[in-house]
Amino acid sequence: MTDSKTYDVVVLGAGPVGENVADRARAGGLSVAIVESELVGGECSYWACMPSKALLRPVIARADARKVPGLRQTVQGDLDAAAVLAHRDDYTSHWKDDGQVGWLESIGVDLYRGHGRIAGTRQVTVTGSDGTEQTLGARHAVVVCTGTRAALPELPGLADVKPWTSREATSADRVPARLAVVGGGVVAVEMATAWQALGSQVTLLVRGDGLLPRMEPFAGELVAKALTEAGADVRTNVSVTEVRRENGTVKATLSEGGTVEADEILFATGRAPRTDDLGLETIGLEPGSWLSVDDSLRVEGSSWLYAVGDANHRALLTHQGKYQARIAGAAITARAQGVPLLETDPWGAHSATADHDAVPQVVFTDPEAASAGLTLAEAESAGKRVRAVDYDMANVAGSGLYADGYEGRARMIVDLDREVLLGVTFVGPAVGELIHSATVAIAGQVPIDRLWHAVPAYPTISEVWLRLLETYRGA
Numbered sequence: 001m002t003d004s005k006t007y008d009v010v011v012l013g014a015g016p017v018g019e020n021v022a023d024r025a026r027a028g029g030l031s032v033a034i035v036e037s038e039l040v041g042g043e044c045s046y047w048a049c050m051p052s053k054a055l056l057r058p059v060i061a062r063a064d065a066r067k068v069p070g071l072r073q074t075v076q077g078d079l080d081a082a083a084v085l086a087h088r089d090d091y092t093s094h095w096k097d098d099g100q101v102g103w104l105e106s107i108g109v110d111l112y113r114g115h116g117r118i119a120g121t122r123q124v125t126v127t128g129s130d131g132t133e134q135t136l137g138a139r140h141a142v143v144v145c146t147g148t149r150a151a152l153p154e155l156p157g158l159a160d161v162k163p164w165t166s167r168e169a170t171s172a173d174r175v176p177a178r179l180a181v182v183g184g185g186v187v188a189v190e191m192a193t194a195w196q197a198l199g200s201q202v203t204l205l206v207r208g209d210g211l212l213p214r215m216e217p218f219a220g221e222l223v224a225k226a227l228t229e230a231g232a233d234v235r236t237n238v239s240v241t242e243v244r245r246e247n248g249t250v251k252a253t254l255s256e257g258g259t260v261e262a263d264e265i266l267f268a269t270g271r272a273p274r275t276d277d278l279g280l281e282t283i284g285l286e287p288g289s290w291l292s293v294d295d296s297l298r299v300e301g302s303s304w305l306y307a308v309g310d311a312n313h314r315a316l317l318t319h320q321g322k323y324q325a326r327i328a329g330a331a332i333t334a335r336a337q338g339v340p341l342l343e344t345d346p347w348g349a350h351s352a353t354a355d356h357d358a359v360p361q362v363v364f365t366d367p368e369a370a371s372a373g374l375t376l377a378e379a380e381s382a383g384k385r386v387r388a389v390d391y392d393m394a395n396v397a398g399s400g401l402y403a404d405g406y407e408g409r410a411r412m413i414v415d416l417d418r419e420v421l422l423g424v425t426f427v428g429p430a431v432g433e434l435i436h437s438a439t440v441a442i443a444g445q446v447p448i449d450r451l452w453h454a455v456p457a458y459p460t461i462s463e464v465w466l467r468l469l470e471t472y473r474g475a
C-alpha cells in the first residue's frame with residue numbers, strides 16, 4: 001500500500017550531513033522528513049570517523065607518552081587490545097542509533113526508515129524493510145546526503161576472499177595476526193597504524209611511490225618512516241593483481257612478482273557514491289554518478305535538488321560536509337522564504353566557498369599529519385605565483401618540551417601576489433590541534449604582515465608560526 005505525505009524538505013540519508021541539513025532547515029522554520037536505510041548517524045558514527053579515532057587514540061597517546069622522559073618507562077608494554085576494542089564499541093554506541101533518533105525527535109524531524117529513491121520532480125518513495133512503500137512530496141527541496149561506500153577494484157578472486165573494507169577495519173572484534181592493507185591514502189595509513197599497534201603484523205601495499213599522495217610529499221615520508229619503525233612492512237610501487245584464500249590464509253599476488261600472505265586483507269582503495277539506486281534516472285541524471293553542485297549546494301541545472309556531503313565529491317570529510325549542510329540549510333530556507341540569496345558574496349551565508357580554498361584535514365597517525373588549503377603542487381597547477389616556506393619542527397621550543405626527539409616538519413604556501421597564505425601543512429606529534437590556526441589564517445585571508453602580530457605563546461608547538469614567518473621574511 002502506498003501512503004503519501006508532503007514536507008517542505010525531504011532529506012535522503014541521515015549521516016552527519018543529512019542530520020545537519022535537517023537541523024538547519026528546521027531552525028529556519030521548515031518541516032522536514034529524513035530517510036535512512038541503515039543507522040541514523042551514518043558511516044561516520046559507526047564505520048568511519050568515530051570507531052577509527054577510538055582505535056587510534058590509545059595508539060597516539062602511547063606513542064606520545066613514550067617520548068616523555070620519566071613517563072617513557074611506564075608505557076613500554078603492549079596495548080590492551082580487548083580494552084581498546086571495547087572502548088571502540090562504546091564509542092559507536094554498540095552500533096545502535098537510539099541516541100541520534102531521540103535527537104531527531106527533539107528537533108521535530110520525522111524519520112522514515114527504509115531505502116529512499118527519487119521518483120520524479122520533488123517526489124521520493126521510501127521502501128521499508130517489509131516492502132511497504134511511502135511517498136513523500138517536497139514543497140521546496142530534496143537533499144541527497146547518501147554518502148559513499150568503499151570502492152573495490154576488479155580483481156580475480158576478490159569476492160571469494162571476503163576482503164575487509166573500511167567497515168570491517170573499523171568494526172572487527174579480534175586482531176588478525178597478519179593484515180595486508182592495500183592503498184596509501186588516509187584510510188589505509190590510519191588503519192595500518194591502528195592494527196599494527198594492536199598486534200597485527202601489517203603489510204602495506206601502495207601502488208604509488210609514496211603515502212598520502214594528496215598531501216605535501218614529506219607527510220607521507222614521515223608517516224611511512226614511523227610505520228616502518230613500528231614494525232609494519234611498507235611497500236611502494238606495488239599492485240595486487242590477484243587474491244585468493246587457501247586454508248584460511250589470504251594470498252595476494254603482486255605485479256612485481258611474489259605474493260604476500262595474511263589472515264585478512266583490507267582494501268582501502270577509494271570511495272564510490274551511493275547514488276546507483278537512488279532513482280536519478282527519473283530526473284535525467286546518471287545513476288552511480290557524483291552529483292555536481294553550485295556553491296549553494298544545489299545540483300547543477302535543478303531548482304529543487306541539492307547534494308550535500310560526500311555525495312557531491314567536493315571534500316569527503318565530515319566537518320566539511322557539515323559546513324556544507326549549514327550553507328545548504330540557509331540557502332533552502334532563504335529560497336523558501338523568497339529572500340534573495342547572497343550569491344554575490346563568496347563568503348556569505350549561502351556559499352560554500354571554503355570547499356575550494358580552506359579545507360582542513362587531520363590524519364590521525366603517529367606522527368599526525370594535518371593540512372589546510374592547497375599544497376605547493378596544487379597552488380602551482382592553479383597558476384598561482386607562490387613560495388613554499390619550510391621549517392623543521394624539531395627546532396621549535398614547544399616541540400622539544402612536548403616530546404623528546406620530536407620529529408616533524410611544517411610548510412606554508414605564500415601567495416606572492418597577495419601576501420596571504422594559500423596552504424599550510426604540519427606533520428608531527430599533536431599537530432592535529434594546531435591546524436585550525438592555519439584554517440583561520442587561510443579562510444580569513446590574513447595578510448602576512450598582520451600574522452606577524454599574532455604572537456604564539458611560549459613554549460608551545462604553535463611557535464612554529466613565528467619560525468615560518470621569520471623564515472619567509474629572511475629574519
Ligand SMILES: Cc1cc2nc3c(=O)[nH]c(=O)nc-3n(C[C@H](O)[C@H](O)[C@H](O)COP(=O)(O)OP(=O)(O)OC[C@H]3O[C@@H](n4cnc5c(N)ncnc54)[C@H](O)[C@@H]3O)c2cc1C
Pocket residue numbers: 012013014015016017018035036037038039040041042043044045047048049050052053114115116117145146147148166170187274277278308309310311315316317318319320321
Ligand atoms: C575509515 C574512515 C575514517 C574516516 N575518518 C574521518 C575523520 O576522522 N574525519 C572526517 O572528517 N572524515 C572522516 N571520514 C570521512 C567521513 O566518514 C565522511 O566524510 C562522512 O561520513 C560523510 O558524511 P555523509 O553524511 O555525507 O555520508 P555518510 O556518513 O556515508 O551517511 C550517509 C547515510 O545515508 C544513508 N543512505 C544511503 N543511501 C540511502 C538511501 N537510498 N536511502 C536512505 N538512506 C540512505 C546511509 O545508510 C548513511 O547512513 C572517514 C571515512 C572513513 C571510511
